[in-house]
Amino acid sequence: MNLGGTVKINKVGVGIVTISFLLLFIYIFIGHSDDTSSKILAAPDEENRVNMKALLVAAKEVAEKGGQQVKVAKKEASDLHIKSKGKTKEGVNDPVTDADFRSHCVMYHGLKKKFPTLKVISEEHDTSECKNATPSLDVVGMDGQSLPDLMVANEDVTIWIDPLDATKEFTENLLQYVTTMVCVAVKGRPIIGVIHFPFAEPPVTYWSWGNVAKSDSITKLGSHKSNLEAPSITVSMSHTGGAQKMAEVAFGKKAKVIPAAGAGYKVMEVVKGNADIYLHSTIIKKWDVCAGNAILHSLSGSMTDLKGNKLDYSSEEQAVNKDGILAVLTDADLFLEKIANPSLN
Secondary structure (H helix, E strand, O other), rough: OOOOOOOOOOOOHHHHHHHHHHHHHHHHHOOOOHHHHHHHHOOHHHHHHEEEEHHHHHHHHHHHHHHHHHHHHHHHHHOOEEEEEEEOOOEEEEEOOHHHHHHHHHHHHHHHOOOOEEEEEEOOOOOOOOOOOOOOOOOOEEOOEEOOEEEEEHHHHHEEEEEEEEEEEEEEEEOOHOOOEEEEEOOOEEEEEEEEEEEOOEEEEEEOOOOOEHHHHHHOOOOOOOOOOOOOEEOOOOOOOOHHHHHHHHHHOOOEEEEEHHHHHHHHHHOOOOOEEEOOOEEEHHHHHHHHHHHHHHOOOEEOHHHHOOOOOOOOOEEEEOOOOEEOOOOOOHHHHHHHHHHHO
């Protein structure tokens, strides 16, 4: 059997195959070199991620710009155009003013302009007066600190803003309680918290980013141990909801109950060591407590509901927390146990 035939190469066929491969190469690597594919080749997830450092700087800036709007509204307006959102469960009027909306417009649209794909949840929802409120934000630095560039997926981020906390007290000229707040949550966890006091002299901003960085205004405070025998407990002065009675039953006559306003203010009283516990016994909105939760978390403190559950700040979750708040720097488990079993006191 003769297997040793001669193989003849068809030059035309080889040419056709060569040209086909060349055309395929051009189609894949040149013909599709539009913006989308070039982005994918350069950085696969670049357009779907956000820089946490940029978010922190923007959060601080919008909180302060919102605070400026609140001060301007207070100074310029003879009439704050106070309206009512209705009444709370305790029957207390829940007001809203022009200052709330002016701050909301600057804070909400400032963030949406810089981060258009991120979910931003604000206490206020009326955007009819916000057409021109789109300030540019500077994201170049923070208090002279060198911060790392950490990227997270856009879909994991939810931003909560409170354009004016303690509105009722604002209308009553109790301005020490007024704050503007921003919180950045990642996968439901509060990571960045900013609480700005526009009426402090001078205005002061407290901020934290997990265990990455904190404002000088926080690091100067030092650490405080809770007074377990006779704790001081700050509760709402206008939404008591039984918190004062709960505090007295759980912690006894030695406990000192301190009425105050504004969730941001009360959290910072705990951080400063002026109160051992922030206790709230009824419904509260997540934009009220998210920033404070983030700051407490950065200091190894704790904020939970009264059942000991951590709050979930994902955008898919309800904005209302119905099970109260316990915020402390230390000894959260002991305080929760006393609330659940006041006979232990």
